[in-house]
Amino acid sequence: MSLHKIIKIVVGILAVIGLILALMIMSGNEGMVDNMLYVTYLVLALILALVLVYVVKGLFAGNIKKTLLSVGAFLVILVISYAMSSGTDLDLTPFTNKGVDVTESTSKYVGAGLYAFYALAIIAIGSMALSGIKNIFNK
Known part of the structure; x- marks a missing residue:
């Protein structure tokens, strides 16, 4: 089967x-x-x-070389996103007063995820736009 x-x-x-x-x-x-x-x-x-x-x-x-380059580029984006997020730009007292366990570390991870999402979205949109422009000029 x-x-x-x-x-x-x-x-x-x-x-x-x-x-x-x-x-x-x-x-x-x-x-x-x-x-x-x-x-x-x-x-x-x-x-x-x-x-x-x-x-x-x-x-x-x-092609393992291309795959490893893609994974490496993704990891570089994640590391840069984590380095860019501070985790201290949010007042956490309203959350901690309500019993929610939000720390600066949690805030930093969320910020890193948002930065990574924005970067990957910009890259995806840019690559689609570039591909469309290439198709227009190649015809």
């Missing part, structure tokens, strides 16, 4: 379980929310495992 068929069967089973749990939640059984979260975590773990398998499989089948 091929991997594609196995994945289709697992997806079908998880879809049926998800549908049953969703119907139970809609019927007013609020205790099922926890069970739905467990299914969500299971699906997330399964997807991450499959992505990891296919990435490693594609890594050894393709």
Whole structure:
């Protein structure tokens, strides 16, 4: 049996379980929310495992130098984003007074994530625009 068929069967089973749990939640059984979260975590773990398998499989089948350069560039963006975020530019007292455990470290991670998102979005939009401009002038 091929991997594609196995994945289709697992997806079908998880879809049926998800549908049953969703119907139970809609019927007013609020205790099922926890069970739905467990299914969500299971699906997330399964997807991450499959992505990891296919990435490693594609890594050894393709050009490893290009892949490592791309991963390195991504890591450089993350390091620069982390260095740019200060974590001290937010007044944390309203959060700590409400019992939320927000520290400067947490604020720094969130800021780094936002900076990384902005940088990657700008790079993606720029590359799409550049590709479109190249297509216009090449025709």
